Amino acid sequence: MSNKALELDGVFAGYGENPVLKGISFSLEEGRRLAVLGPNGSGKTTLLRVLDGLLDWRGKLKILGKDASGMKREELAKSVAMMSQFSGASLPYTVEETVLMGRYVHMPRGIFAGPGEKDRRAARECIRAAGLSGWENRRVTELSGGQLQRVFLARTLAQEPSVILLDEPTSHLDLKYQTELMDYLKNWGQQPGHTVVGVLHDINLALRLADTFLFIKEGKILAFGGKEILTPHLLDETYGMDVAAYMREAADRMEEIINGKHLSKPL
């Protein structure tokens, strides 16, 4: 029996008086890649923020088998890392300096302590993995959104977490890098002891990355399970539209492009 990466039992969380998550319960084994799907405002990002300890919550939450309430920031950061959609760069640190920040929980503390050879090696490795070799001394304020996203991927990897949380990781990325990132994370998630939880809007990308799916709507779970739970009915219920018709239309257009015909219907 494999270990549980995440165990949630009746988790409530929200902002101010109104709970956004209204009793979320599921458990995820280590080695799984979970895609969280749902309409805007359903509580997907709130769920990630709870898992990353950024938001207060009620209920029971265990991370890697340990009770998450009362877990210290540093302890949590050694297990869980989040690659966020909103993190910007305000000052011109170099790519290497930025990635090294991910090593914070592994570094010695003190006035004169700094990153050791091990940290630098780990940072270099993550920079390479994110496809940023040769960019070590570039300033993060001079990078495009997509390049910055890669820096944040490298920084997340440098943290050496067991669980990576992704909040709309592909929002700044072009098609090619979107698929590359998904494939990279899929591969990362297949290493022993690794778990990926991603909030994704694009069902195709979700299918490319994940082996487990969580559908939430209005703060409650609609469905949780493997690929077998994916039905047209569930998708329609989640998004409140005829998803199958939309997909079919997109597929038809693609078919026409592939066959070299002019588009019969305007885009």
Next chain:
Amino acid sequence: MKRKNLLRVWIVLVACILALAAGIGIGSVMIFPADILGILGNKLFSLPLPAAVEASEVSIVWSIRFPRCLSAFLAGAALSASGTVMQSILRNPLASSYTLGVSSGASLGAAVVIVAGFTLPLAGALTLPLFGFVFGLGTVLAVIGFASRMDRGLENQTIILTGMVFSLFVNACMTLLSVLHQNYMQQLIRWQMGSFSGNSWEQVGILAVVMAAGVLYLCRFTRQMDMMTFGEEAARTMGVDTKRAKLKLIVAASLLTGTAVCFTGTVGFIDLIAPHVTRRVFGPAHKYVLPVSALFGGAFMVLADTLARTVLAPAELPVGAVTALIGAPFFAWVYFKGRGKA
């Protein structure tokens, strides 16, 4: 990159020594660096004085200019280090501990002492600085306490907004006090504009201890400050307990400002530009920016004070005016000089 920055640190250190030499040497009586060294040797190591040095020069250097320049240096350094920290953790290039009410609080404390005209037993001449300090720090603590009640996450906007509200309130109390006691106005305004005249060795001692302890303490957080510039959530994700770090840093930075302000009045501008200029030259990493902006701010304050007391001698300009008068063009020069080179 690293080697370059180390070389630059040495250049800044030399500039500090030159600034101090200028501050001590220049005045109605000119004293040359060799003589200053001679007097220093005599006082510290009982070496024989150089033959050309007169007794009056010894007392000018040792009893007046040394304490004055050193307190200017230490106050400038304390203000700049504190400004660096506030700008970084509040993620606002205009923030300083003045934003959180240190100066308004200190001014009110000073006003109370000036108007009431009392001295505390034991404190004696230190009554005014002591009151300034307590009121200044008290205001910041009230701001932080209030802000964390309003907003458990202690967001930056909440802190800045609360700071502004408290500052305005305390300023209003101060205005009220000065209207009711108009005969003390002149004295109050003089104090607020800031001056290093009459600073003694005791004050240098207090400033030096607070400055050294404060800046060393702040240096423990350089890495956390780097991370917090990417936003608090990012820093928390990477393992920084940002709320605790922020509280500790704000209190330490306010302590530095409060100490500087209570001996010198509210000298502005240095805490604003020193971090910006330093970042421009050294890049954003706080392990350089924090100590170097302290050195830079110290040297800048010594030069500003030297100008303040010599330009219209024997009259003395308020040093707060001089820091802004030479600081603003200097700031523009540093920024526009670097244009195009990136």
